[in-house]
Amino acid sequence: MPRQQPPARSTRRRSYDQFCATARALDSVGDRWTLLIVRELLAGPRRYTDLHADLPGVSTDVLASRLKDMEQGGLATRRRLPPPAAASVYELTARGHGLLPVLAALAEWGAPVIGERRPTDAVRAHWFALPLLRALGGLTRRGVVEVHLDEGEFHVRTGGPAEGAGVYGDGPATHADARIVLDGEVCLALGRGEFTLAEAVEDGRIEVVGDGPLVGELRGARTLP
Template identity: 70%
Template sequence: MSPRRSYDQFCSAARALDAVGDRWTLLIVRELLAGPRRYTDLHADLPGVSTDMLASRLKDMERDGLATRRRLPPPGAAHVYELTYRGRELLPVLRALGEWGQAELGERRPTDALRAHWFALPLLRALEEAGIGAGVVEVRLEEGDFHVHVGAADGPLYGYGPAPGEPDARLALDSATCTAVSRGELGLADAVRGGRVEVSGDGAVAKALREAEALRWAGA
């Protein structure tokens, strides 16, 4: 492993940046908030990172107690990386960075990569702020599907693809609407009332979201 680089400052912010201030580290944390992931999957969902850089960052995160590496039992028999409790504590940091970065997002550039699940954390925040209760919500975008765990105290916060089993609600929307909700420009309830989010499912979460849709028609 490469020697740890440090700002050599007796300051908590400097110490934090010693651990997570290097390029790619926090984006790896973003990916691992979905639960254990293989190296190849991480590399596929972090376009632009070299294999050497990703391997180096993962080793640094293991050394610093942010992530661990383990082997799945057969028939998987693959190595996966996952966050430690200390690594998971970076969720508020990522959320704060995401909120701060909303003003920097602007229009999508031709060179910008996009994965559907990159909307998971801001949309999860919007669902929690809407007060619709705990449950699994499946989200369908033209770029792909993902699901989020609203109100999860531990475990993965989101996952890739459709939800395993029957979700508590399904949301269908376009990326423009998801971007507006993520930026805080459009409230989730307003998006439902405005017909920009289609809600389906029989769970309590779906029913709570459909109440907003019912208000839309009542006010029409």
């Protein structure tokens, strides 16, 4: 007698099956790790190995599965870089980028309970970008701000991302219009709205380095266009 094959597993993703916009959104991004993958891809195109390195705790199987789901859901795409890179990268679609306000709101909501860093907590400098973006949101000048923390360096773009670039990026910027030096606690306090960017600069909690219109605005000396 021929051996029976086990029934094939359904490839249909889990759904709340509710006619509700919130439920539909959670069908796409409610799985564990998905929003954190979005956080990483907001920094721009990333290789799988880079994503895995900056998402400590995720298994390779889960990461691959989430990325596949994000591609199928229209949140991310994968493309091959031209030589000499010869590597594939993942990047957010326009719909994926639309999650920036969601991530920013979650960061703001979670900031009051983050407390002190636990011994088991991983940390990456660019994870401070979301709370800092809230404080930089009032800037009118478009440019790149390089941020120096004890935890490392990252850079953020004011006035919206340039075409093909992320909202923020890990490491120093190729070209920075301004540089600021602060610590993680100040960054989180800015995200909580405990003081403004101008107040932090004025009382010396943030050091601004450089010159030009964006530097002037960061220092509170707004210059006319």
